Amino acid sequence: MEKTVGGTSELMRRAIFNEDAARQPGLLQHLDPRTKIVTLFGLLVVAAFITQIPMLLAMYAGTLALAVASRLSISFFVKRVWLFIPIFTLVIVLPAAFSFVTPGRVVVPLWTWNGHAAGLTAQGLQSAGLIVCRVTVSISLVVLLTFSTRWMDLLAGLRALRLPSILVLIVGMAYRYLFLLLNSVTDMYLARRARSVGNERKDTAGGRRFVAASAGALFGKASALSEEVHQAMVARGYSGDPRTLRAFRLRTADGLFALGAAATTVLVIGGGRLLGE
Amino acid sequence: MANEFVFEGEELRYSYLERFPALDGVSFQVSVGERVAVLGANGSGKSTLLKILDGLAFPDSGTFRAFGQVVTEDLLEDEGFAKGFRSRVGFIFQNSDAQVFSPTVREEVAFGPLQMGWEREEVRSRIDDVLAMLDISGLADRAPYQLSGGEKKRVAIASVLVMNPEVLLFDEPTAALDPRTQQWLVELIAELGRTGKTIVMATHDLGVLELIADRCLVFSEEHRVAATGPPGEILAARDLLLAVNLTHGHRHEHDELAHAHEHDIRHHEEYES
Secondary structure (H helix, E strand, C coil): CHHHHHHHHHHHHHHHHHHHHHCCCCCHHHCCHHHHHHHHHHHHHHHHHCCCHHHHHHHHHHHHHHHHHCCCCHHHHHHHHHHHHHHHHHHHHHHHCECCCCCCCEEEEEEEECCEEEEEEHHHHHHHHHHHHHHHHHHHHHHHHHHHCCHHHHHHHHHHCCCCHHHHHHHHHHHHHHHHHHHHHHHHHHHHHHCCCCCCCCCCHHHHHHHHHHHHHHHHHHHHHHHHHHHHHHHCCCCCCCCCCCCCCCCHHHHHHHHHHHHHHHHHHHHHHHHHC | CCCCEEEEEEEEEEEECCCEEEEEEEEEEEECCCEEEEECCCCCCHHHHHHHHCCCCCCCEEEEEECCEECCHHHHCCHHHHHHHHHHEEEECCCHHHHCCCCCHHHHHHHHHHHCCCCHHHHHHHHHHHHHHCCCHHHCCCCHHHCCHHHHHHHHHHHHHCCCCCEEEEECCCCCCCHHHHHHHHHHHHHHHHCCCEEEEEECCHHHHHHHCCEEEEECCCCCEEEEECHHHHHHCHHHHHHCCCCCEEEEEECCEEEEEECCHHHHHHHHC
16 A cells, blocks of 8 residues: 555656656757657667667767756666666566577576587677667657656647647546546555554455455546546537647757757768678 | 526436436526526435536436527537537536646646637637636646645636636535635635626535525425525525425534524524624
8 A cells, every 4th residue: 555655646756857857948848849759759760770789879878968958867867767678678688698599609608508508698698788778769768758848748749740639638638637546546545544454465355356346446436537527528619629729830949959860860870881881 | 589598497307327317307497697506415416407507418308498599419519509509608517627637727728718719829818817817827837636626626617717608507616625715716606696697506505605696496305496596585494405405403512501403504603693
């Protein structure tokens, strides 16, 4: 229960911090959200095709420079990115580094197999390093986008880029009601806790029943709330095509940033080819 | 000749899941500029009636007219009629969390006018005016989860007032609000009434009836209209209030004197004076 309560408040804190960071007078914050979405997504695609680790490291250095120029806390930025690396990559990367998945020159022998040394191979480590670098650059780009852009602007930017309005609306409302439903979960746990004596085990039949009942109750609440929200929207004239207040305007800075991203793409791809030869 | 009634209901019946009745033969009229309080115990059908008045629910039988026209689901699917109706009738829900669904307060207040096809510049200017009027300009760029219950209620009201509707529907407006916000809201409703708005509100709050209503429509627990009349008359009908579960008998003490009577906030004021 404490973990649930702690998790809820941590999520709130992060969301609020995100909004604060997006209001800083930094480089990325000055740009039109559409420019950021297109250029950073473009760089994401480039990172997916680069096969040279030095080029990916150069791109990572570039994201760090952008974080500094956008007045984001560098330690927070680095921590935020590296927090995801073990989660997203460890499961894939670890087996790939071993000789039984990626055969090659064994550089870290760990055991013998039919008289041959087996363990981590140079080719396996190269593949693992490539994946880690790629994921690092990709997450850095996404974190740069989300931390330098207010949630509302990000949604409006996606809408301006002709993403289906209903999709953007659903994403926006899911984010909005996540907090409300998280509070409901916390309240349910606290209500249960207030009527319990001693430490509760969750692995008992009673504990499992409570978790299942809570999930069911939350589903019911979410369903009732969604109906009420829809009625509140219809009551104010919603007929299936949401319109937003923001009208974006491209400026010189946006053009320069897009040019910079294009130049980076050329340099990284060209550099990669040179290294490849 | 202009229609003198904003809303007219004739023998309205409505039930949830065809099993749980919410309205059972309800007839009423609401005149232009009138302030009507719909009173009744929990589950007596007050909120359902408000949803019918706002064209969000449709009666199983009976006729509902708004501005002289019979309102049906088909008619509200007509974009022209729907726009006109939605801009003339505003609904402030009991649950502000359901009503405040946009990423920021400014976007929330802008939602209605933008759906109506207003120009962005006009919407911006109206938002600034209405936020200033409700004294919440400082909340414009805040996210809903950063607001207190009272602030959310103000935002919900702003999101409706921005369209300047002729009719305002309030569902339990003072429920779950702190005393200061309740007082602010009562004064706001009274002020809106003075400016000529037609107001229909569902409430349990008998203490403020005379300030905010010209007439009461009392619902019985059988989902019918048990009585209608001015607040003073309804509040004086103690047997009626007991019968419809709007007050209850209880026993208590004043210093050394113990006695029993139906619950009424004014009794204490009389005793103390």
